[in-house]
Amino acid sequence: MRCAISSRAGQVLARGRLILHKGDEGELRLHLQTDGGKLIEGGIIDSDGDMTSASEELFRQFLEVWGMSDLTLTVTVR
Template identity: 75%
Template sequence: MRCVISSRAGQVLAKGRLILHKSDNGELRLDLQTDGGTLLQGGIIDPDGNMESASQVLFRQFFQVWGMSDLTLSVTLK
């Protein structure tokens, strides 16, 4: 899935894609690979497929990278 991360003012901070990485023990992790080559690791997806906690971990990574909260992740399906 293609995505864009924007500030609350509408400035595009990064473009990239959401991806799932499978660990050696079979757990799936929600990550963001930016077009600039940065990999931001999100959390582990719950066994029932719920991505809420995994996305919260990913959004904390957004704060670490860009130093701001209240960012928007827009996803485009093609």
């Protein structure tokens, strides 16, 4: 899935793709790999497939990386 991270003003901060990564204990994590090569690690996906907590952790990491909240993640599926 291709995606873009935008500020509340509409400026695109990064483009990349969402990926799933299997951890050492078999858990799946939601990450963002930017086109610039940066890997932003999100949280663990629940065993029932719910990505709510995983995406909340990913957005907390966005705050750490870009120093701002209220970012928008736009996903394009082709």
